[in-house]
Amino acid sequence: MHLLQGILGLLFPRSCVGCGVADPTPLPHLCRDCLMELHPICDPFCRRCGRPAWGLIDGDYECSFCRETRPAFDSARSVMLFEGVLAEMIRMLKYRSALWLATDLAAFLQHGWETFFPADSFDIITYVPLHAWRRRLRGYNQAALLARGLGKSDRRALVRSCLIRTVPTASQTRLTASQRLTNVRGAFAVRISSRKWVEGKRILLVDDVMTTGATASECARALKAAGAQKVHVLTVARTLY
Numbered sequence: 695m696h697l698l699q700g701i702l703g704l705l706f707p708r709s710c711v712g713c714g715v716a717d718p719t720p721l722p723h724l725c726r727d728c729l730m731e732l733h734p735i736c737d738p739f740c741r742r743c744g745r746p747a748w749g750l751i752d753g754d755y756e757c758s759f760c761r762e763t764r765p766a767f768d769s770a771r772s773v774m775l776f777e778g779v780l781a782e783m784i785r786m787l788k789y790r791s792a793l794w795l796a797t798d799l800a801a802f803l804q805h806g807w808e809t810f811f812p813a814d815s816f817d818i819i820t821y822v823p824l825h826a827w828r829r830r831l832r833g834y835n836q837a838a839l840l841a842r843g844l845g846k847s848d849r850r851a852l853v854r855s856c857l858i859r860t861v862p863t864a865s866q867t868r869l870t871a872s873q874r875l876t877n878v879r880g881a882f883a884v885r886i887s888s889r890k891w892v893e894g895k896r897i898l899l900v901d902d903v904m905t906t907g908a909t910a911s912e913c914a915r916a917l918k919a920a921g922a923q924k925v926h927v928l929t930v931a932r933t934l935y
């Protein structure tokens with residue numbers, strides 16, 4: 695293994711995605727200086743969906759989106775704001791086959807898991823699925839890679855593919871919050887063969903980016919309909935719509 699790593703290191707020397715410095719730490723492809731440029735999401739935020747809030751608010755604050763739409767997940771948390779070099783890393787993983795960045799991005803998720811949830815919170819880790827044709831087109835599901843990376847953490851939970859996307863929904867990128875909700879309504883279902891991994895289980899649902907939480911909520915709705923006890927959501931990054 696060490697020999698293989700050595701050979702790979704010669705062929706593909708590691709460098710920081712942000713500044714290009716060789717052999718960055720603490721992450722395989724992100725140096726400390728570039729990491730420090732990013733913005734972690736911390737209190738205050740909406741206790742339901744984790745959307746950052748500004749100003750003086752109390753611990754029970756729920757944002758207007760959550761008050762109006764009652765998301766199906768128990769809570770959602772994101773580790774960082776979607777911006778700068780982190781946004782670039784996520785786009786590279788998602789659209790330019792930079793699979794080697796999955797380890798770096800899973801490290802953010804691991805940090806989020808430790809920050810936001812107690813050690814023994816989950817039985818199962820699952821992820822937001824792609825529709826089969828998009829999965830075939832891209833060749834991989836970036837959220838699945840992140841979930842598998844998270845599954846290697848010291849905290850133990852089984853990583854299972856539980857959900858399928860039954861409707862090839864349009865890209866959410868240019869939609870408003872309410873259009874996003876309509877766009878993904880009923881778009882997910884639990885695989886028949888995965889019901890045993892869902893019923894009565896405490897589930898951590900993983901994705902790369904969260905915007906309104908509409909997609910995560912619809913996934914949670916399908917998981918709850920199949921008997922999940924709890925569904926919490928963790929994403930690497932959060933965009934502010």
Ligand SMILES: [Zn+2]
Pocket residue numbers: 710711712713714715718724725726727728729
């Ligand atoms: Zn750097």
Ligand SMILES: [Zn+2]
Pocket residue numbers: 740741742743744745756757758759760761
């Ligand atoms: Zn909220």
